[in-house]
Amino acid sequence: MSIDYNEAIPNNVDLADDRRLLRALERWQPAYLQWWDNLGPVETSDFEVYLRTAISVDAKGWAHYGHVRMPEYRWGVFLTPPEKGRKIAFGQHKGEPVWTDVPGEYRTELRRLVVTQGDTEPASVEQQRRLGKTCPSLYDLRNLFQVNVEEGRHLWAMVYLLHAHFGRDGREEANEMLERHAGDPDKPRILEAFNESTDDWLSFFMFTYFQDRDGKFQLAALAESGFDPLSRTCQFMLTEEAHHMFVGESGIMRVVKRTCELMREHDTDNVRAYGGIDLATIQKFINFHYSICLDLFGSERSTNAANYYSMGLKGRYQETKIDDDHVLADAHVLTPRIEGNHIGTEESAALTAMNLKLREDYAKDSQRGLNRFNKAIAEYGFGTRLTLPDPAFNRNIGVFRDINATPEDKIIGDDEWQARRYEWLPSPDDRAFVQSLMVPVTEPGKMAGWIAPPKRGIHGKPLDFVYVLFY
Numbered sequence: 001m002s003i004d005y006n007e008a009i010p011n012n013v014d015l016a017d018d019r020r021l022l023r024a025l026e027r028w029q030p031a032y033l034q035w036w037d038n039l040g041p042v043e044t045s046d047f048e049v050y051l052r053t054a055i056s057v058d059a060k061g062w063a064h065y066g067h068v069r070m071p072e073y074r075w076g077v078f079l080t081p082p083e084k085g086r087k088i089a090f091g092q093h094k095g096e097p098v099w100t101d102v103p104g105e106y107r108t109e110l111r112r113l114v115v116t117q118g119d120t121e122p123a124s125v126e127q128q129r130r131l132g133k134t135c136p137s138l139y140d141l142r143n144l145f146q147v148n149v150e151e152g153r154h155l156w157a158m159v160y161l162l163h164a165h166f167g168r169d170g171r172e173e174a175n176e177m178l179e180r181h182a183g184d185p186d187k188p189r190i191l192e193a194f195n196e197s198t199d200d201w202l203s204f205f206m207f208t209y210f211q212d213r214d215g216k217f218q219l220a221a222l223a224e225s226g227f228d229p230l231s232r233t234c235q236f237m238l239t240e241e242a243h244h245m246f247v248g249e250s251g252i253m254r255v256v257k258r259t260c261e262l263m264r265e266h267d268t269d270n271v272r273a274y275g276g277i278d279l280a281t282i283q284k285f286i287n288f289h290y291s292i293c294l295d296l297f298g299s300e301r302s303t304n305a306a307n308y309y310s311m312g313l314k315g316r317y318q319e320t321k322i323d324d325d326h327v328l329a330d331a332h333v334l335t336p337r338i339e340g341n342h343i344g345t346e347e348s349a350a351l352t353a354m355n356l357k358l359r360e361d362y363a364k365d366s367q368r369g370l371n372r373f374n375k376a377i378a379e380y381g382f383g384t385r386l387t388l389p390d391p392a393f394n395r396n397i398g399v400f401r402d403i404n405a406t407p408e409d410k411i412i413g414d415d416e417w418q419a420r421r422y423e424w425l426p427s428p429d430d431r432a433f434v435q436s437l438m439v440p441v442t443e444p445g446k447m448a449g450w451i452a453p454p455k456r457g458i459h460g461k462p463l464d465f466v467y468v469l470f471y
């Protein structure tokens, strides 16, 4: 199914046949462009960026590559085509045909799920808006902008659902997506990790590794939804999300490799004097991003999460591949519990532990990339290993909220936490050091000194290809 790019809003949902909806989205479009102008990547409207644009949603060859100005990017509404005879795979309605319209009794819950997901998309663009000023290479600059325009499209995807299926309050929610802003003290974004600033490229690579991976797991759980338009929207978003995580993983890998080269060359762990980011600092950034991302999954035990599952609105990761009854009325699992000075477990209804299940799948997926970083470090002959901190470390949501713990899960008092937290988290000095390395490199094929070049360019282009043209 190909998409007509002559339409004001490219789409594969027959917008032209629904005049009311088309008009509503056409009214939202200028506000979106205004938002991009005000809060999208700073001072970039004249750049021509080698971007990929979705031209069809088939598995094969959905992308088209070419230089475009970002404000002219063809943001549109693309859903994976419906699967004939699809049935709800879990919960009370298991086995019933999927819903093509919002079931009235679940309207509030579905809207909350769409709004919460939608809010993260423009938030990340806002968080990353200044990074273009300090790109380590043209290749990286292009990747940043690719991620940014696709997050913009993800907002379009969620706004389409709000407009098409939630009437007047959906339209109001769509407007509010452009009114809340990352880090705004009065109107912040809904989730805390999306209010943190992302002002350096190490943070950007961590963001696309950890926050975008949270995106992958949330989208995968929503792709199981019995509400078919949500499922189909999220399925297509997942194909874009994969690139964001590639940017994160390959970015961290390149920093690690450069650091190892400097360690070997100068025979020291402390490579700061040579313009590299020491592994200890990389570990602190991992600790920070991973811990704030675990908060995105919500409380280990949650009635809302149980309801979303039983109602058939949000499934588990790869729901249909799990070997159980997909109703879970009598199933139990162990959830963490604070027992005095140590972390124990208790038995909980599996239904209430949906957030924990998704978080644990996320943790496994996060570990896989770390294994690859560690293999690279070992290949350079070094014994240091990067690790994920324990889920009890640096948490603001769930059972660990009220305690302090080391990355190894030892519970410690407030005084010790205050005294030692910068052993584990980036200190203001660490951040200032990383920031001091952020000088723009825009000569084609050249790389900043703290990062190794990528293995290959984008879409078969050489590394010294002019990925971004400045005018």
Ligand SMILES: [Fe+2]
Binding pocket: 121, 150, 151, 154, 215
């Ligand atoms: Fe996204």
Ligand SMILES: [Fe+2]
Binding pocket: 151, 212, 215, 240, 241, 244
């Ligand atoms: Fe993303």
